Amino acid sequence: MKIAILPGDGIGTEIIAEAVKVLKALDLTFEMETAPVGGAAYAAHGHPLPEATLELAKAADAVLFGAVGDFQYDKLERALRPEQAILGLRKELGLFANFRPAICYEELTHASSLKPELVAGLDILIIRELTGDIYFGQPRGRRTAVDGHFPGAEEAFDTMRYSRPEIERIAHVAFQAARKRGRKVLSVDKANVLETFQFWRDVVTEVHQAYPDVQLEHMYVDNAAMQLVKAPKNIDVLVTGNMFGDILSDEAAMLTGSIGMLPSASLNEKNQGLYEPSHGSAPDIAGKGIANPLATILSAAMMLRYSLGQPEAADRIERAVKKVLASGLRTVDIYSEGTKKVGTVEMGDAVVAAL
Amino acid sequence: MKIAILPGDGIGTEIIAEAVKVLKALDLTFEMETAPVGGAAYAAHGHPLPEATLELAKAADAVLFGAVGDFQYDKLERALRPEQAILGLRKELGLFANFRPAICYEELTHASSLKPELVAGLDILIIRELTGDIYFGQPRGRRTAVDGHFPGAEEAFDTMRYSRPEIERIAHVAFQAARKRGRKVLSVDKANVLETFQFWRDVVTEVHQAYPDVQLEHMYVDNAAMQLVKAPKNIDVLVTGNMFGDILSDEAAMLTGSIGMLPSASLNEKNQGLYEPSHGSAPDIAGKGIANPLATILSAAMMLRYSLGQPEAADRIERAVKKVLASGLRTVDIYSEGTKKVGTVEMGDAVVAAL
Ligand SMILES: CC(C)[C@H](C(=O)O)[C@@H](O)C(=O)O
Ligand SMILES: CC(C)[C@H](C(=O)O)[C@@H](O)C(=O)O
Numbered sequence: 116m117k118i119a120i121l122p123g124d125g126i127g128t129e130i131i132a133e134a135v136k137v138l139k140a141l142d143l144t145f146e147m148e149t150a151p152v153g154g155a156a157y158a159a160h161g162h163p164l165p166e167a168t169l170e171l172a173k174a175a176d177a178v179l180f181g182a183v184g185d186f187q188y189d190k191l192e193r194a195l196r197p198e199q200a201i202l203g204l205r206k207e208l209g210l211f212a213n214f215r216p217a218i219c220y221e222e223l224t225h226a227s228s229l230k231p232e233l234v235a236g237l238d239i240l241i242i243r244e245l246t247g248d249i250y251f252g253q254p255r256g257r258r259t260a261v262d263g264h265f266p267g268a269e270e271a272f273d274t275m276r277y278s279r280p281e282i283e284r285i286a287h288v289a290f291q292a293a294r295k296r297g298r299k300v301l302s303v304d305k306a307n308v309l310e311t312f313q314f315w316r317d318v319v320t321e322v323h324q325a326y327p328d329v330q331l332e333h334m335y336v337d338n339a340a341m342q343l344v345k346a347p348k349n350i351d352v353l354v355t356g357n358m359f360g361d362i363l364s365d366e367a368a369m370l371t372g373s374i375g376m377l378p379s380a381s382l383n384e385k386n387q388g389l390y391e392p393s394h395g396s397a398p399d400i401a402g403k404g405i406a407n408p409l410a411t412i413l414s415a416a417m418m419l420r421y422s423l424g425q426p427e428a429a430d431r432i433e434r435a436v437k438k439v440l441a442s443g444l445r446t447v448d449i450y451s452e453g454t455k456k457v458g459t460v461e462m463g464d465a466v467v468a469a470l
Numbered sequence: 471m472k473i474a475i476l477p478g479d480g481i482g483t484e485i486i487a488e489a490v491k492v493l494k495a496l497d498l499t500f501e502m503e504t505a506p507v508g509g510a511a512y513a514a515h516g517h518p519l520p521e522a523t524l525e526l527a528k529a530a531d532a533v534l535f536g537a538v539g540d541f542q543y544d545k546l547e548r549a550l551r552p553e554q555a556i557l558g559l560r561k562e563l564g565l566f567a568n569f570r571p572a573i574c575y576e577e578l579t580h581a582s583s584l585k586p587e588l589v590a591g592l593d594i595l596i597i598r599e600l601t602g603d604i605y606f607g608q609p610r611g612r613r614t615a616v617d618g619h620f621p622g623a624e625e626a627f628d629t630m631r632y633s634r635p636e637i638e639r640i641a642h643v644a645f646q647a648a649r650k651r652g653r654k655v656l657s658v659d660k661a662n663v664l665e666t667f668q669f670w671r672d673v674v675t676e677v678h679q680a681y682p683d684v685q686l687e688h689m690y691v692d693n694a695a696m697q698l699v700k701a702p703k704n705i706d707v708l709v710t711g712n713m714f715g716d717i718l719s720d721e722a723a724m725l726t727g728s729i730g731m732l733p734s735a736s737l738n739e740k741n742q743g744l745y746e747p748s749h750g751s752a753p754d755i756a757g758k759g760i761a762n763p764l765a766t767i768l769s770a771a772m773m774l775r776y777s778l779g780q781p782e783a784a785d786r787i788e789r790a791v792k793k794v795l796a797s798g799l800r801t802v803d804i805y806s807e808g809t810k811k812v813g814t815v816e817m818g819d820a821v822v823a824a825l
Contacts, residue, residue: 193662193668196662198662198663202663209619228584228585228588228699228700229583229584229585229699230583230584230585233583246619247618247619249604249630249663249664250663251618252618252627253617253618255664255665256665257665257669260631260633262608263602263606263607263608263631263633264564264601264602264633264635264636265633265634265635265636268633268634268635269633269634270631270632270633270634270669271631271632271665271666271668271669271670272607272629272630272631272632272665272666273629273630273631273664273665273666274627274628274629274630275604275627275628275629275630276615276618276625276626276627276628277625277626277627278615278618278619278620278623278624278625279620279623279624279625280619280620280623281619281620305713305716307548307551307553308553308557308604308605309604309610309628310610310611310612310626310627310628311610311626311627311628313548313626314612314625314626315626336716336717337716337717337719337720338720340695340717340718340720340721340724341720341721341723341724341729343721344583344584344699344721344724344725345583345724358660359717361660361691361692362691362692362695362714362717363695364692365692365693365695365696366695366696366698366699366721368696369695369696369699369700370699374696
């Protein structure tokens with residue numbers, strides 16, 4: 116079992132260190148190798164995704180990823196900015212299926228912006244297609260407009276696209292995931308406006324034929340953005356394209372009030388995967404030892420389950436995290452009166468102790 | 471002052487009737503003419519936006535629009551579906567600037583999904599570009615993929631695009647609106663991934679030079695979807711493209727908890743405008759006399775202010791609506807214990823009485 120460890124920028128190094136500590140405390144042998152990515156890689160090697168890092172990721176069974184991005188790289192040209200590393204890894208490894216659970220832990224319900232009764236027990240699985248859509252569609256660029264409202268003016272453009280097999284494979288992933296949960300899939304599109312998403316709706320409906328035991332509902336993206344606020348607990352599995360998934364998965368994560376707790380997995384067809392916390396690199400608190408490592412530790416659990424065939428080890432980690440929460444330890448992002456505030460390292464140590 | 475009245479489908483007829491009642495109670499003379507639109511127009515004339523309806527709208531100073539859409543039209547081919555009427559009107563009248571306030575009325579704070587302290591006094595103005603972006607960009611359609619992940623497969627595609635003058639004019643609208651409010655503009659894009667929205671960011675930054683008294687912040691759309699949940703009161707004016715605006719304006723409207731109260735305006739360069747409630751046609755409650763007419767009545771107030779040069783009449787209506795709320799009358803969507811439940815017509819009558 117070979118794991119590529121890519122800490123990245125900001126709090127990345129700190130949170131990854133705790134996840135590695137937890138992995139090492141299991142009775143399993145892993146080969147772990149660390150490489151720079153994002154701004155840190157640009158600073159050291161002139162590129163956010165150096166060739167050696169990419170090769171390491173490709174050769175590994177799984178990638179454990181911290182976070183990328185820092186203020187000082189904001190002014191770089193797009194191709195050199197830290198987030199290109201994550202787009203590059205998704206593309207090069209073919210990580211088309213992104214799993215983003217939005218779970219509200221009982222002890223943290225009060226931290227949500229939403230009224231407690233709306234989020235208590237919330238458990239949504241968002242499945243976002245991750246290698247298609249307008250993220251990677253060609254052509255794109257700048258040119259002189261030949262038609263539209265202002266022919267002759269300078270314009271910029273991008274191409275949204277989805278092919279039938281791309282939609283089919285992510286639909287299968289969603290229906291299969293739903294079978295292990297509440298057997299309900301909500302497919303989110305904008306079929307009333309976009310050709311791409313009318314096609315999406317058509318193909319998802321076709322794939323659904325093979326899953327008569329799973330209930331399928333279609334919803335427009337604007338309505339989905341509302342239903343997430345109004346009645347999030349009605350949603351079981353939500354499947355959507357790359358662009359809409361970017362927006363809705365972040366909205367859903369924030370609804371839980373504890374984005375510092377949420378892991379994510381991005382898988383390819385061989386179950387090779389990249390695992391990372393749902394939150395970002397938080398450069399404003401980097402180096403202070405206060406970041407919450409639990410999303411990264413829970414990402415390591417997902418990695419054990421999905422890419423490394425170690426579901427029991429995954430369960431152990433998840434149980435340990437629950438125990439630690441129940442014992443009242445909290446990093447500052449999830450702290451509330453009556454609980455005990457701890458730093459990044461103490462939190463990691465507590466999970467190891469609870470294993 | 472010529473007003474085209476387009477009631478549309480579902481609750482459209484009921485809510486428009488109340489707004490017309492309120493307009494007639496003012497001491498002003500309007501020429502009002504009604505025409506079918508949406509499913510109702512398809513049923514009567516075979517098209518959701520018949521030529522006569524479009525001509526009426528073009529010849530009017532303003533369009534007062536109810537809502538379109540009903541279950542029975544869901545299976546029609548796209549070009550005949552009710553929502554094509556609204557897309558057609560936007561395009562034909564050049565209604566590029568969509569104003570969608572997300573306001574939380576003091577008496578209705580408790581109706582929000584969010585904790586009261588997060589929304590009390592909320593007053594966001596979302597300005598959505600409405601005639602460009604991926605909504606209208608060509609080419610679009612289905613074809614055989616020549617590249618991408620599955621060359622040779624069937625695919626569907628759309629084109630996202632914005633030209634410089636399109637971005638400039640909506641940016642000016644946003645900065646000017648901010649000058650009349652909190653002098654803060656949040657421009658939402660996805661410049662880290664999309665060429666179109668890197669260009670958007672560049673042009674908005676340029677236009678900002680002319681408004682040194684207004685503060686400009688840029689934010690990615692996924693982060694904006696989160697900040698709306700986390701700290702909506704930090705936002706004053708939010709400006710964005712057509713697609714992101716569709717999603718974020720609905721999310722923001724739902725956050726207030728009283729989408730039945732929220733008007734909208736869509737203007738062209740001559741201040742001709744289309745005014746409609748932010749909510750939809752709600753076919754499930756149509757004909758029951760329980761729909762909330764206040765969003766439509768408040769849309770009529772916006773119409774008086776923006777297209778008909780009658781700011782005092784607009785103020786009168788808005789004050790009347792506040793008085794009615796303060797008196798404790800509520801339609802079912804905003805009802806809570808201790809208030810008095812009324813129907814659509816009673817609510818309209820109450821506003822007229824309070825004028
Ligand atoms: C950093 C950015 C390119 C990325 C995306 O838009 O996919 C991020 O927002 C995410 O969701 O992982
Ligand atoms: C009906 C639909 C085409 C429309 C849109 O997407 O613009 C609606 O959602 C809106 O926001 O007015």
